[in-house]
Amino acid sequence: xxxxxxxxxxxxxxxxxxxxxxxxxxxxxxxxxxxxxxxxxxxxxxxxxxxxxxxxxxxxxxxxxxxxxxxxxxxxxxxxxxxxxxxxxxxxxxxxxxxxxxxxxxxxxxxxxxxxxxxxxxxxxxxxxxxxxxxxxxxxxxxxxxxxxxxxxxxxxxxxxxxxxxxxxxxxxxxxxxxxxxxxxxxxxxxxxxxxxxxxxxxxxxxxxxxxxxxxxxxxxxxxxxxxxxxxxxxxxxxxxxxxxxxxxxxxxxxxxxxxxxxxxxxxxxxxxxxxxxxxxxxxxxxxxxxxxxxxxxxxxxxx
Amino acid sequence: xxxxxxxxxxxxxxxxxxxxxxxxxxxxxxxxxxxxxxxxxxxxxxxxxxxxxxxxxxxxxxxxxxxxxxxxxxxxxxxxxxxxxxxxxxxxxxxxxxxxxxxxxxxxxxxxxxxxxxxxxxxxxxxxxxxxxxxxxxxxxxxxxxxxxxxxxxxxxxxxxxxxxxxxxxxxxxxxxxxxxxxxxxxxxxxxxxxxxxxxxxxxxxxxxxxxxxxxxxxxxxxxxxxxxxxxxxxxxxxxxxxxxxxxxxxxxxxxxx
Numbered sequence: 001x002x003x004x005x006x007x008x009x010x011x012x013x014x015x016x017x018x019x020x021x022x023x024x025x026x027x028x029x030x031x032x033x034x035x036x037x038x039x040x041x042x043x044x045x046x047x048x049x050x051x052x053x054x055x056x057x058x059x060x061x062x063x064x065x066x067x068x069x070x071x072x073x074x075x076x077x078x079x080x081x082x083x084x085x086x087x088x089x090x091x092x093x094x095x096x097x098x099x100x101x102x103x104x105x106x107x108x109x110x111x112x113x114x115x116x117x118x119x120x121x122x123x124x125x126x127x128x129x130x131x132x133x134x135x136x137x138x139x140x141x142x143x144x145x146x147x148x149x150x151x152x153x154x155x156x157x158x159x160x161x162x163x164x165x166x167x168x169x170x171x172x173x174x175x176x177x178x179x180x181x182x183x184x185x186x187x188x189x190x191x192x193x194x195x196x197x198x199x200x201x202x203x204x205x206x207x208x209x210x211x212x213x214x215x216x217x218x219x220x221x222x223x224x225x226x227x228x229x230x231x232x233x234x235x236x237x238x239x240x241x242x243x244x245x246x247x248x249x250x251x252x253x254x255x256x257x258x259x260x261x262x263x264x265x266x267x268x269x270x271x272x273x274x275x276x277x278x279x280x281x282x283x284x285x286x287x288x289x290x291x292x293x294x295x296x297x298x299x300x301x302x303x304x
Numbered sequence: 305x306x307x308x309x310x311x312x313x314x315x316x317x318x319x320x321x322x323x324x325x326x327x328x329x330x331x332x333x334x335x336x337x338x339x340x341x342x343x344x345x346x347x348x349x350x351x352x353x354x355x356x357x358x359x360x361x362x363x364x365x366x367x368x369x370x371x372x373x374x375x376x377x378x379x380x381x382x383x384x385x386x387x388x389x390x391x392x393x394x395x396x397x398x399x400x401x402x403x404x405x406x407x408x409x410x411x412x413x414x415x416x417x418x419x420x421x422x423x424x425x426x427x428x429x430x431x432x433x434x435x436x437x438x439x440x441x442x443x444x445x446x447x448x449x450x451x452x453x454x455x456x457x458x459x460x461x462x463x464x465x466x467x468x469x470x471x472x473x474x475x476x477x478x479x480x481x482x483x484x485x486x487x488x489x490x491x492x493x494x495x496x497x498x499x500x501x502x503x504x505x506x507x508x509x510x511x512x513x514x515x516x517x518x519x520x521x522x523x524x525x526x527x528x529x530x531x532x533x534x535x536x537x538x539x540x541x542x543x544x545x546x547x548x549x550x551x552x553x554x555x556x557x558x559x560x561x562x
Contacts, residue, residue: 194388301403
């Protein structure tokens, strides 16, 4: 057998590890660039919105009157006044919405996961909740209008708004409760049963505390979402430039409604109010998201 | 305190699936009875039926009797909650309550039953943790979450929790299968101590463990795929492992199948 020098110089076996091929390197670069680009494209509009909001809306709220006064008595060209009336309205309307939808939604979620699992009633409820969660807010507003104002003959009011917000909030609460209860391992329920703890007490003392952090976070994020809804407000309550604490009587301002109304005042002062109210709404929602994060940390299951 | 269990003609079902057929056996007071057998033979199902945990699974059904010192736990009108207070259980996977401290985990059964006497709860915490050989390791951090303990410690915590309510019988469903040999040894030593006070039934996949800890051993088997599991034989552990009367038992413990 003839032996070439080339054969002798070739290593006895090929190395197990080879360098990255140029093709793979190039692909890696392209993919990394694409993803980075997607991130930038997604972030630009967001930052733009925030920047515009702060640039236009910051000056009104630096005035102390902004937080303590209403727009009552302001002429279209008057600067000054404050957003207090709208803050009161938004907070009252969402608070009452939460007061109704949280107990109801959490109970439905508990029923679906802890009691009704896979029963026909539970499946139907889940299906209905799914449909309801896709309900356009304008339709929720129309429905409450038809029920509250046309059928019952009651006046347009802040409470009617709360009711329409309940329609939008309820599916969120049910959904988040369901999801959070679902991820509580069955082993915990069994551990509790095996100690001779009745089912309801297992739910109240073991299952709910374990999922509390998630449920609370979900509820508060849902509230923040509902706070910015505008369509039902346009139908269900009149705008007032004065402070109105009464949910059941008279027109009542809220932040989204103020933004909408101020936009129609085509003066510089009107723009000033519009951007001020818009930034106030965004700040309020950010504050609530912050609270949600804090609460979720506070109630999170700890291991140390 | 410890009571005996008589299982008579027990048949267990999941929906239409017949999981276990015609089990009749006795569990003696203050002794350890081991259930062994291949996967799917129904030994865990039988164990869970003893304190009425089988029925927690939707669609499950029980026929036959389980007598605790002569009282049928499946008699009409018997509250499963009461049965479970009398017959405690330790699971395969340690499952301390994640929201509770070590101490609250131990006394969870009592606290949730309404016991508020702080002094009594403190006493029971110490006694149960000592009983589970865990006291020295955790006495300085009783208020820390139970989830922060190691796997073996968590399992001993679960044993302490199960014994804190002072049941008559303690059921253990593969309590060591997720543990390392040292933790396993700790739990086996614990079982040997616990049997002075409790009637213990343990399901295990580890035949050496059955041989080490149990006084009598029951061998369950699956005659064929799709058929219900059956009790093949039960006897003194020494006899089952040295001179079983059934061929299937001998094949299983000598490692020819399973």
